[in-house]
């Protein structure tokens with residue numbers, strides 16, 4: 001009888017680890033990934049020029065720990081692109097090997113420069129409208145009902161907020177394109 005393959009250790013890293021390994025070490029880029037994905041809305045964000053730093057809003061366990069994290073929430077460390085080395089496991093999952101030193105940008109077969117063929121989508125998109133065009137196609141062809149994207153606050157162009165785009169007969173292309181627009 002052969003032994004069952006070892007199970008990967010359960011991921012338990014939460015705000016406590018994010019705070020000590022990314023935020024206080026200068027690794028944080030201020031991308032706000034942890035902020036928009038936190039399911040309990042307990043991460044605030046400093047929007048001032050030169051800061052762009054997330055901070056914890058609940059003081060129950062101090063600003064360097066999270067009561068929800070202590071109960072098992074790990075969303076922020078999974079969302080953070082600067083938290084530990086996630087590329088090796090992603091590469092193994094997607095390509096069956098890890099990237100070589102000359103593949104800093106990742107493993108790829110083709111490098112394509114693209115833009116949406118629809119002029120309006122192209123104009124509204126952040127970088128040519130490819131993602132908007134794909135979301136519109138997926139929605140129009142009933143592969144998805146909605147998409148979770150990010151938009152900007154009307155009162156502050158630099159403030160990102162999560163948005164959804166939904167399928168509806170009257171939904172127009174500008175809706176999806178404008179809501180998936182970021183800067």
Ligand code: SF4
Pocket residue numbers: 014015037038039040041042043066067068069070073074075076077
């Ligand atoms: S551990 Fe969960 S609840 Fe706590 S800050 Fe991270 S994502 Fe939010």
Ligand code: SF4
Pocket residue numbers: 018022023027028029030031032033034035054079080081082083
């Ligand atoms: S997800 Fe990571 S890099 Fe982005 S703001 Fe949060 S801590 Fe910083």
